[in-house]
Amino acid sequence: MGKNIVETKTWLEECYPDSAPSKATICRWFAGFKRGRVSTNDDKRSGRPKE
Numbered sequence: 001m002g003k004n005i006v007e008t009k010t011w012l013e014e015c016y017p018d019s020a021p022s023k024a025t026i027c028r029w030f031a032g033f034k035r036g037r038v039s040t041n042d043d044k045r046s047g048r049p050k051e
Helices: 005-015 023-034
Strands: none
Touching: 005 023
16 A cells, blocks of 8 residues: 555544544554564464453
């Protein structure tokens, strides 16, 4: 897509006005993609989920 963080946030707010992710979340996504991640989905975790 070639967008920066601010452009991405603006685009997501236009597309999803009631549920766009925060700037902090988008920053984490960008950092993850720079490290080689290919998805915004959470990594699988071992063990039982917290209740």
